[in-house]
Amino acid sequence: MSIPQLKLAIDDGSTNVKVSWIEQGTLRTIISPNSFRKEWKSAALLKGQKVFNYLIGSTKYTYDATSDKALSTTHVQYQYDDLNLLAVHHALLQTGLAPSPVSIVVTLPITEYYNPDDCQRNEAKIAAKRHNLMREISLNKGELFEIVEVEVMPESLPAALSCLLGSDCNEFTKSLVIDCGGTTLDMGIIVGRFDDVSAVYGNNEIGVCMVTDVARKALAAADSDASYLVANELIKRRQDMNFVRSVVNDESQIPRILDKIETRIQELGDQIAYEAKKFAKHPNRVFLVGGGAPLIEQAIRQAYPSLGDKVVLVNNAQSALAREICLYHADDAALQTAEPVLLEVGDE
Numbered sequence: 001m002s003i004p005q006l007k008l009a010i011d012d013g014s015t016n017v018k019v020s021w022i023e024q025g026t027l028r029t030i031i032s033p034n035s036f037r038k039e040w041k042s043a044a045l046l047k048g049q050k051v052f053n054y055l056i057g058s059t060k061y062t063y064d065a066t067s068d069k070a071l072s073t074t075h076v077q078y079q080y081d082d083l084n085l086l087a088v089h090h091a092l093l094q095t096g097l098a099p100s101p102v103s104i105v106v107t108l109p110i111t112e113y114y115n116p117d118d119c120q121r122n123e124a125k126i127a128a129k130r131h132n133l134m135r136e137i138s139l140n141k142g143e144l145f146e147i148v149e150v151e152v153m154p155e156s157l158p159a160a161l162s163c164l165l166g167s168d169c170n171e172f173t174k175s176l177v178i179d180c181g182g183t184t185l186d187m188g189i190i191v192g193r194f195d196d197v198s199a200v201y202g203n204n205e206i207g208v209c210m211v212t213d214v215a216r217k218a219l220a221a222a223d224s225d226a227s228y229l230v231a232n233e234l235i236k237r238r239q240d241m242n243f244v245r246s247v248v249n250d251e252s253q254i255p256r257i258l259d260k261i262e263t264r265i266q267e268l269g270d271q272i273a274y275e276a277k278k279f280a281k282h283p284n285r286v287f288l289v290g291g292g293a294p295l296i297e298q299a300i301r302q303a304y305p306s307l308g309d310k311v312v313l314v315n316n317a318q319s320a321l322a323r324e325i326c327l328y329h330a331d332d333a334a335l336q337t338a339e340p341v342l343l344e345v346g347d348e
Helices: 076-080 083-094 123-133 158-163 210-220 230-238 241-247 251-279 292-304 305-310 317-329
Strands: 008-012 016-023 026-033 036-038 053-057 060-063 101-108 148-154 176-180 185-191 196-203 285-289 312-314
Touching: 008 083, 008 196, 008 317, 016 083, 016 317, 026 101, 026 185, 026 317, 053 083, 053 251, 060 083, 076 083, 076 123, 083 123, 083 185, 101 123, 101 285, 101 317, 123 148, 148 158, 158 176, 158 185, 158 285, 176 251, 176 292, 185 251, 196 251, 210 230, 210 251, 230 241, 230 251, 241 251, 285 292, 285 305, 292 305, 292 312, 292 317, 305 312
Parallel strands: 008 101, 101 148, 176 285, 285 312
Antiparallel strands: 008 016, 016 026, 036 060, 053 060, 176 185, 185 196
């Protein structure tokens, strides 16, 4: 008798990979940052510390949270290359589950999932994403999960499913979902409680990477070259001066660095608000999802002032898509939901 394979939902974004699964009635989620460079690390100095050295074909990669030589994932081609394959397998290892054959549901940005001319599925790109994740990869001195099945879904819209089902929407309600990710901006208009999707929009030139790039350049000017992961941590923890001082060598530059980050966050919010108003001038409610959602919340509230509390920052917005996809595809119901576990820079 065949043993049923574990199915995991994976929102494999360019900055972080979010993985959700149901374990003994509990919906669990981990958020695994992306930071890989070529060549391998030497063995860990500390007992119990893991080193993740991977091999794809003849190319060696390693997970390195702080290296300024970390490879860029902030481009759409990431969805189909070695770094995506690395990110998914590395995230699976962070779940704490024993490596085994698994079935996974992954995502593509709306601009990649749908053809721009007719809004139909882009079967070639969906197949390319599926093929990429079925490729051979090995872990030096370790065992990986065996991915035996890959299903691909579009990003953003499913992230608001639970909010919509729990709301007082009727069949005439138009809800705008805004997903601000690391590399892409995805938006869609949902009618009722997911009765229909009336329009979708994607822009692969707007994302949190706009802020990340500014942060990295400002750090470099302060003699503090940093990986994309460290730059993103700085953006997220910019109010924590102990952390800020720990990553900036020239502390006299801290006010300038923080000012540049805040200015770029404002510009990101203004740009997304402009795109949102062009796409949906008068929605009945707005849901904000994705890792960049907290950064743009204020700008979106100002863009839709009459909506008030109908502009909703979805709970744990960064991992909402993975959770909702998991619940949608699960064979068993989740009796409770655990808080997402975010792997910080130092956790590796």
